[in-house]
Amino acid sequence: MTKMIKKISTNLWFNIEAEEVANFYVSIFKNSNIEKVTRYGKERHELEGLSQGDVMTVEFQLEGQSFVALNGGPLYKFTEAISFIVNCDSQEEIDYFWDRLSEGGEKKAQVCGWLKDRYGVSWQIVPTILNDLITGDSSKSERVMKVLLQMKKINIEQLVRAYNEE
Template sequence: MATMQKITPNLWFDNVAEEAVNYYVSIFKNSSIGRKSFYTKEGFEFHQKPVGTPMTIEFQIEGQEFVALNAGPEFQFTEAVSFIVSCESQEEIDYYWNKLSEGGPVESQQCGWLKDKFGVSWQIIPTILTEIMSGNDSEQMSKTMNAMFQMKKLDIEKLKNG
């Protein structure tokens, strides 16, 4: 990764950072794995990782840089932070929904939210939803909102028809 973006999400994983990075890179076509750093004997009393275990892994998905930290169980992901995947078609929604929910257990909520097997929350959202919800047709917005609250995985046709 040649240039560093100003703000980079750092994802704390419970000893599965490398597995998670490989998983995400396999799902998103425009993605890559960058530099890795490794644990050394220094700080062993804190990290408890064998020398040579990956510590951080830089990766990129659709132009967004991330860092995965291979840490421990002290911190867990919550729905308070999620990643939005904007989709142009129902096929794209279905693809990301199915791929990111593989290998559960997956806790899905409503309105296009899901939690993947690593506990990371994703929102799989059609771009048409933003267009409808930022428009001037309050009746269509109400119909769309009502339809959306009935769904887990979003359905573009049902959102359009309310």
């Protein structure tokens, strides 16, 4: 009854909110689910705020990507050096993910489609068209970059106008 283990999974270290985080992310992304919850037993590291029976890890998937959320105590924090990119096909999708993931997050971390959610995790909410707009013709890509660098949440229409010199 052994489940196939994926070769690579992303492990996210939280203080004590792993289950809350996993449920939050699963509520935002379609095709997502909680797969397994493990709890701390009698044999464990002594961690501030965590006891026998408390959640240790939550395995979950978001759009086919595997994640593990670990309650490991307050020792480590996230930085912007690691972020998750959400590729969006429309402005409606950008607005949807931006609004949900940024709610309760750090406002000063919002720049060029990047945001930090309420748990300190960094996300990039970007349109799939962005790569086409910033590669190729250098004068067009420079205009797009000039507009992009002034944005918090990305606005596709403004980027396309800059690309087309409107």
